[in-house]
Amino acid sequence: MTTTTPARPIENAYSAGQLPRWAPLTILIGSLAIVVIIFMFVQAGQPAGEFNIVGALLSGVVLFAIVLTTVSRLVEGHRRATDRLVTTLVTLAFLIALVPLISLLYTVLINGAARFDLDFFTLSLRNVVGEGGGAAHAIIGTLQMTLAAAIISVPIGLMTSIYLVEYGRGRLAQAITFFVDVMTGIPSIVAGLFAYSLIVIFFGPGVRLGIAGAVALSVLMIPVVVRSSEEMLRLVPNELREASFALGVPKWLTILKIVLPTSIAGITTGVMLAIARVIGETAPLLVAAGFTNNFNYSLFSDRMQSLPVYVYSSYISQGTDAQSYIDRAWAGALTLILIVMALNLLARIIAKIFAPKTGR
């Protein structure tokens, strides 16, 4: 959408009755300045607090929105004024979302940097008391269990959404759509208990396996995959399908070659969301995959550590040397975020390679 207002300050019929381009910025700076001055006067009497910076920024932006809308309404009429107000609000929404993000990342970075070293990525916690040790066993566990969960849930989820969009009609499709929504509401710990009681049937009591953790994660992951890819598949214009059918392409090839590539960006986003959703789960993995300080490379034998459980247990059971436990917890959190970021980036690149070139 390139609907920029004309740039050159030429007197002509099209730009008459419009605010000049510099107006919004000037009003923003002006209102921030006014608010800061007011706050300085108010604060002169009392000790300054960090909170007031937030307050000043907030009031400044509110003042900006009011002034800009009013001015625009006077000069440009109410339609443009509304447009400007919405632009301000939409931009503001984005900036608001950045606040917790920056605060979070800052906290994790500052605290996680202390132990973000080579040892952390090469050692386990076997025979470690207090300082030292690493999270390699947890990183391996997390990667394996999440990968296994993705291998289970992405095909099931994607095929289900294909069924819902391309084939499904009648009661069964309705039932699936409905129950997939219900499935999103399964509390994570219940998924863990379910997976645990499932493997207990096969392997006997007290058994804890990486694969059980993967099953628990799949239960949580499948509905997210279905829901998001269904939405994306539905957005593929029917014209594309019809064109393909008209050329005599079988339906399954149409889906495989036309529908999926068209929606691949959205589907990838959905899968990444699903992975991000489950990779940080703690409770189900503690129940189903157990807790260990040792390396385990097999999903099918013995308990398996994962990063979230590692972070959580480092945080809740700190020994006398508390700081080294806290450092490990934050370093683990940082690693987890980096893993998801890397996967996310990877998915985007892949989506870009496979997606057909469109106008956007």
Add this chain to the structure above:
Amino acid sequence: MTSTAAPRMRAKQRPGDRLFSGTALAAGALILAILAAVAAFLVIQGVPGITADPEETTLLEGTDFWTYVGPLVFGTIWSAAIALIMAVPIAIGIALFISHYAPRPLAATLGYIVDLLAAVPSVVFGLWGGNVLAVGVQPFYAWLAENFSWIPLFAGPASGTGRTVLTASIVLAVMVLPIITAICREVFLQTPVLHEEAALALGATRWEMIKVAVLPFGRAGIVSGAMLGLGRALGETMAVAMVLSASNVITFDIISSINPSTIAANIALSFPEAYGLNVNVLIATGLILFAITLIVNTIARYIVNRRKEFSGAN
């Protein structure tokens, strides 16, 4: 989606088609089977908890199951609702910003930045919410309690640590934000360019174009995104457990230290020390959460279906 008109023409059934549609159907049926298994697990394990003798289960403290679960149900819906009220408008705003406002080269990067929030595991949200956010908003709560205590929401007295249901809801809102944003963004980006250009050609401002072309087109997607977010907010365990100062009460005061707990958080907090019938009671609360999601989804689906004529590309 591909509903053909009355005189039905039978297409040739190829083996590839049969295999493909069969697999798709099997996947769908498998999901129903998994869900049935989870439901069966919940019912088998949960029913003994519902019918448990209150005197024999320490969790119930002599009251019956429904008195125990009532405040939890309230807290679950209450915190999720506050979270959604905060998150949905902001998410739509962000999605619009990325899809229609931000300069095109920047948009992908901005989308990625918001997706970063989805990369943060819930344990970390819990740590951050309890140790950074709660501390940061506490003075604000104190101010609210001082000046606005006539509003029941801010009745106070303000919590001394900031670990209130409002803080938990803010954390939940931040957690569901990337989910709703991602879905909305993808849907908004799929708005037919012709619709948008037609609106602009008629002299619509950008906001009017969005109002008449983008939002109606994306309505179903917005609802889907919100439902996914709601599911996450209702079922979130660790972050709530680590942030909220919970008691078993029903209160509308969102800034005091007495807050209703949520079902998922309560399970996480009580499960480790639970034994015998207490385990069944907790699983039964899980069953109730399952039922809540069912009801909420029924309502949402009803709303979406009533507005079906606006939804989707097809």
Add this chain to the structure above:
Amino acid sequence: MNFKRLGTIGAIAIAGTILLSSCAAATGSTDGEGTGSTLTGTLVGAGASSQQSAQEAWVAGFQTANENVTVEYDPIGSGGGRDTFIGGGSQFAGSDRAFKDEEIAEDNFASCVPGTGILEIPAYISPIAIIFNLDGVDSLNLDAATIAGIFNGSITNWNDAAIVSQNDGVELPDLGITAVHRADDSGTTANFTDYLSAAAPSVWTVGSIETWPTEFGGEGAPQTSGLVDAVTNGTGTIGYADASRAGDLGTVAVKVGDEYVPYSPEAAAAIVDASPFAEGRGETDFAVNLDRATDASGVYPVVLISYLIACNEYASSDSVDLVKGYLSYIISPEGQSTAADAAGSAPISSTLFDKAQAAVDAIK
């Protein structure tokens, strides 16, 4: 498409795993020299998270001495640990309370030979510190009734007469008290409230509880770490936590008899020695009835006791040697001092050690 994508993600993940594991393999066995131990295999236990730091230290110590042994301890909580042990899912359990008489009478421990009973040793004794966050105040003297009053919501300000009268010369601010309790059900809460109900029965009327009563108000915070964080981040806050976690926070010296006793491992161990074993239990069941209302001097009555639970006779002999070896290590002076260093616990007395050692030796 999706398979290609999956394949790529998979390949990268696998590559990453291999990379990590190749680095990791080198560090897996740091103790190359043989220690002469013949023990091999994996021993599984589950239970209280209060013991976890101590268990980590014990596991590390035991594994170092026996390099072919792996001990796994799942910190799933006392209740989960007891249920897992009953179900036969673990060879030993850690629990913040002993099994009740009626639970033992049911005698349905899947790992044990029926009728042989179980072994319960109070191997982890840890003082519970009453911690608070008040500017400029490092320690306070309080009696049980005042503590109970603070936590049940009847004393709400730091300059309350009950507090001031016990603390001459301490500047107490006019500030509301925020009493922080554990939001999760915990053995720490059970032990703390057990102390209050024993030492101040007229003020603390609800007995020993795991779940905090709503009518008492206060803040809830999950786990020891959450509670310590809540107390640290707030002002005018007070809470109770494992003493090893008190850090820089102010702590309360508790009135016992006529004197105020600050927490210390020795004072905590003293109360266990001063208390009788529970009656009517098996010979190998060292469940303790703590005498929290004691007037004995030098005793700190607010302690958490966490038990190690094992079979006297295992149905399968596979892991008997491991259990014996591990339990012996835990109760040995060496094991107890390891835990004291790592988790701030109090070593068990030599009398208890002698009895427990005999019981452990008799496991078969």
